[in-house]
Amino acid sequence: MLQVQFIRENKQRVLDGLAKRNFANAETIVEEVIQTDENRRAAQAKLDAVLAESNKLSKEIGNLFKSGEVQKATILKEKTAKLKEDSKVFSETLNSEANKLQHLLYQIPNVPHVSVVSGKNEKDNEELFKEGSIPELGEYALPHWELAKKYNLIDFELGAKVTGAGFPIYKGKGARLQRALIAYFLDKNTAAGYTEVQVPLLINEASGLGTGQLPDKEGQMYHVTEDALYLIPTSEVPITNMHRGDLLQEADLPKAYTGYTPCFRREAGSYGAHVRGLNRLHQFDKVEIVRVEHPDNSYRALQDMVEHIKEILRELKLPYRILRLCGGDTGFTAALTFDFEVYSTAQNRWLEISSASNMETFQANRLKLRFKNKEGKSQLAHTLNASSLALPRVLAGILENYQTKDGIKIPEVLIPYCGFDTID
Incomplete structure (x- = not known):
């Protein structure tokens, strides 16, 4: 706040x-x-x-x-x-x-960075960068939900039977590809200096308040009422809260973490064709990167995070673009957010796969997360986070952009993780 x-x-x-x-x-x-x-x-x-x-x-x-x-x-x-x-x-x-x-x-939400433009919604976001060639698939191209059914990769109906809509079950090579992506993302992040952590999937109210999910997004979170706990919407929440109430030394900064977790979102009111398949789920997997930074370095750190995500998408050879979100589309806690979107060739639309954000002191003030500067005075730190990456739409992008008449190719960088190079 x-x-x-x-x-x-x-x-x-x-x-x-x-x-x-x-x-x-x-x-x-x-x-x-x-x-x-x-x-x-x-x-x-x-x-x-x-x-x-x-x-x-x-x-x-x-x-x-x-x-x-x-x-x-x-x-x-x-x-x-x-x-x-x-x-x-x-x-x-x-x-x-x-x-x-x-x-x-x-x-009161965070004050946007000076570079953020006014705007009402996603239509007013600014495209800053675009890279990668969009493949010409021809008439055989199928959306990922049809590919998932054709090759027995993801069973949406079975997930709905077990739990409900928005809880898919990954099967066979679909499950192995999902696991390969998680391992690849974590390896890339740890190689870049992020410490891997495994965190709880349930948080208490203080943690939700600390990072700003409560009270702003209470209706979007699953609440375990008897125990007063919430299922996490992203691993950003438990990871950032590891330092709630801490007084760090300036020499301790930055703190950089990466973690894989399932994420849970009620997504109340989300209906229509744009949420088919993996486009929007109630449970999905995501690998996150989180940083606690000195205020003087936080925007350099944000740019480093952007470049890091770009490198991953280049290795996956997926067509993508970067948007700077307008004021009306920027999240409650963020001062500046860059969205990454991958192009879904079969759907002929862009799908968000990552958000990289600088919260400045907004979360740190709630968390009472401070550091002692060189003058010996207590000062609020800056917190940042980014998806690196959210799996459902990355998986959708791979299935759709790598499909051929004879099957689905696997991105070269993932073959050592998958143990196979084709889905057929």
């Missing part, structure tokens, strides 16, 4: 940034934050003054009793009783205003 001091000192910048996001009632909520913070600070000042006076009188009472001046001590004790009542009132006011301020701050 945004820091109150930042909002106070950069009010117009905050309002301009929220305007890029088309954030409703921005001026009203920003003013309410500032006023609530003033109320909170006033209550804190009054409470501090009362407590200081009470402490002073307590010492005087002790001295009076020691010197035998009981009557004077009794009079002062009556004053301290009144001060205790006042402190209780000011303490309740302080807690009330602090809770209200926290609630307001949770509602």
Whole structure:
């Protein structure tokens, strides 16, 4: 979440940034934050003054009793009783205003980076880069869900029988190709300096609040109500929360992690042809990269992450493009996001396969994730994450772009992981 001091000192910048996001009632909520913070600070000042006076009188009472001046001590004790009542009132006011301020701050998204343009939705995103040739498949080309059925790779109906729609079952070479992609992505990430971690698939409420999934996306998460736990929407959440509440040393930065997990998203309200097959699922596999960075280095780190993902897609030889998301399409916690999309030849459309984002201090402020700088002062770190990569649409891209009349070829870089070079 945004820091109150930042909002106070950069009010117009905050309002301009929220305007890029088309954030409703921005001026009203920003003013309410500032006023609530003033109320909170006033209550804190009054409470501090009362407590200081009470402490002073307590010492005087002790001295009076020691010197035998009981009557004077009794009079002062009556004053301290009144001060205790006042402190209780000011303490309740302080807690009330602090809770209200926290609630307001949770509602405000991150301020977009200066390079982010205004826009309402994905139609207003900026294409920055495109690479790879789109194959000419001819009349035999099939979408991935038909290829999956033809070659017995993925069974969507069986998954629906076991659980429900959006929970596919991978079979035979489909399952082996899925496993090969996971191993390949992890190997690429660890070779680039990311430490591999295996994290829980369930998180507590504090973790969801820390990275911004709660309360913003509560309706999109699966909730285990009896235990008050949530199934993770991405491994970014448990990985980033490994450092919740930490005070790192500047020399400890950066922290770089990669992890593979299944991901779970309710995707409420997602219907239509654009969600067929692997295009949108309730459970899917993803390999993530996460960084905790010094603020001075975070945008260089973001560019490094972009270049790293580009290298993977070049090795897979998939046609892809990079978009800079507009304000209206940028996620709640992100200051700047680059989306990668792979071209689905059989569907004749682009499919998102990765988002690389810099959250700046937005998550770190929620997480209380700080580092001690060279001057010995505590400072909020920057957090970043990216998919490297999300498997369903990468798999869809491989099936569709590598299909031939006689079968599906396997990208050369994956053959050592798969143990086969063709699906037929």
